Amino acid sequence: MSEDPYDVLGVAKTASAAEIKKAYRKIAKESHPDLHPGDAAAEARFKAAGTAFELLKDPETRARYDRGEIDASGQERPQRRQRYYRDFAEDAGNPYRQGPRYEGFGDEADIFAEFLRRQARQGGGDFSSHAFRARGADAHYALEVPFLTAATGGAMRISLPGGGDLEVKIPKGVADGQTLRLRGKGGPGQGGGATGDAYVTLSVRPHPVFRRAGDDIAMTLPITLDEAVLGAKVEVPTIAGPVKVTVPKGATGGQVLRLRGRGIAAPGRAVGDQLVELKIAMPQEVDDDLARFMEEWRKTHGYDPRKGGKA
Template structure:
């Protein structure tokens, strides 16, 4: 698999930000580990797409990659000539002035000479200089359980070389969000600052809850007699179970709303929880129920499709 982020996402180098996002979401949906358990190829493609999207969605990083300043993982590429230019501007650079290096021709040769003298023996009359550089950034992908994403929490990433990286999950974080952990990347060189860690989150689907913006949506099964007579039943929420009232004569598809029981992101009011009722018939319709409904239908006939047909 190519490590070029454009190849990974299957887009051209001139692709727009929307085209890049669309390509990433398509791959993430098709290759999500939850849809392909135990499939190492799908998992690798999912992670590669996340890393590629993280680089290309940032205009500055994308431009630096296109210029060859960083590689596909976001790490700095060797820039010998640029280093020489930066060094040459220092006022205490012993090579900045003097006939020995004037008209040398190729600045790369000058840089090589500088490195050679850096490795020279003490006492030769040359001042020692150290190379200082910021550490490389690190890219990680983290799958977050639905409830941890909704309520916030803390998770750990096991690093390749051992040890752990703690990741604070903000309350209400959305799928595809990338968190920046300052100073948690590669170590700096020569006293330079460490790089940052970028963690792209994928939210694991939940068997009951789905998310619509800041609202939480569930389908709640109810019995035939609860629908007819009304009842108080228990319903799950992301903060724990609550009692809800099913009104008399409830129908499948009817929606109950619990205000403020949805996702509460920082600085925003909490969303709601929407409960769609689903009337579930008993597994077996016995003679007693059949006899009752036959008698009831003869005196209480109604047509639930009348208004529906009028719309056709």
Template sequence: MSEDPYDVLGLGRTASAEEIKKAYRKIAKDSHPDLHPGDAAAEARFKAAGAAYDLLKDPETRKRFDAGEIDASGQEKPRERPFYRDYAEQPGNPYRQGPRYEGFGDDNDFFSEFLRRGGGRTGGFGGQGMRARGADAHYALEVPFLEAANGGSMRITLPGGNDLEVKIPKGISEGQVLRLRGKGSPGFGGAEPGDAYVTLSITPHPLFRREGDDIVMTLPVALDEAVLGAKVEVQTIAGPVKVSVPAGATSGQVLRLRGRGIAAAGRPAGDQRIELRIAMPKQIDEDLKRFMEEWRRDHAYDPRKGGQS
């Protein structure tokens, strides 16, 4: 399997951020270990897609990878510059025109990289043993619509059979990634564990849909309720409430419940928008038919012209 993150996600280098997210979500969903227990190839695809998405979703790390400054794992690539360049060019040096030593980068690059990887710490290279931070883990989680809106708690079953609790914040969005510190693979040589990254997808709801921080729904109203007005029960993401349908209501008319939408942290709550739809009775009985015939005879109008006929 190629380590190039674009190859892993099946994308070209000009892919948009939205294309990257969609490609990752498809692979994560199709190859999730919960759906393929014991399938090492599916697990490998799942982990590789997570690593590729982590690198490409951040514009800065993607830019650095495209420029060749970091590799597919996000590690710095050493710059290839002469280590002894200054001495080799000194006037009077008898070996001035001789061979140059390449491959170590700037004088301090090699040692900075050595220290960054742990070589200069007690317990690192040359200490009591090698230390290495644990690998990050990547998971996909489908969240029911109401849990995404109101927050809650869910559990992920891990490949080894254990489970992991995931706190769902209020108002999470489709494709949002949660970082669980220290919930990845254990470290080596006593080093800290990696983190777990959980990509969330939201399952549709039969009644509600989300537009920004607003909740939108369609409310059927009876013919008499539309004509005479009525007080009816309406579902919200926090439970049922009573709303007033105004007399003379028409299909497409929108009622608004202030502050009944998504209440994500750090933002004012959205609204709930209720679009009315007049629902005719399944059968037109003789009384209604006779009434409407008489009413049309005396009060007929053409709504397509917007006025009385």
């Protein structure tokens, strides 16, 4: 919920006093705790509306809020005292300037102003060290990362709205939705203030072969009927390049081979494995020779895998 009193009451900043009062009465009537016992959200709206109305019904406090001198709760904003300090400094450095009058500081303001005037006379009136400083704004970006780059690390560039680009170093093993913080790559500071940071939220592009399961890499490997029956040495892709893997004799569809240390190698974590699920792929056409062989084989070696034994 917004803390801005205008937003709370649902009125424009140019609303009249009558419009503000009407908006408050409507919310108070609709959200009164007596009408909504046990409803925390309604009670919160009722209290927020009351606070907003108390601030805006008084023309003086409303004007001070509009000028940014007080916040939504009616408290003095911290930066106000800093602005007084800057005005005093300017006044102290220029003896011909009529300084503004500051309400609410009393003798403290007079003593402080006199101190600054003396400092200005002794030091030539240079108050640059007391200039307003503000940290630069943070920048937020979204970046789509290829699966292999997210797995093994790399570097990419983001095109900036105002021209130019920004290099983003992708650590090994970043996950989908992870946000990287680039220190000092945000907006420039003011008055010598620190530069803001850049936050880059990553989305990992799906891969046609690999899937990620924590720090393990999973994939499905098609094998032929004869490779499943007789066993074979086959080439298997990994995120670091292809390797040779032994398919055991009598392999079955759904069987999983584990390639240790072939998964994600992220800093500070144990290296993951690659999980290779075998899938027996039949030929597109079953020729007569294969059909006759299987017919004869079935007569003497038939079995029912659904029952775990011979037919």
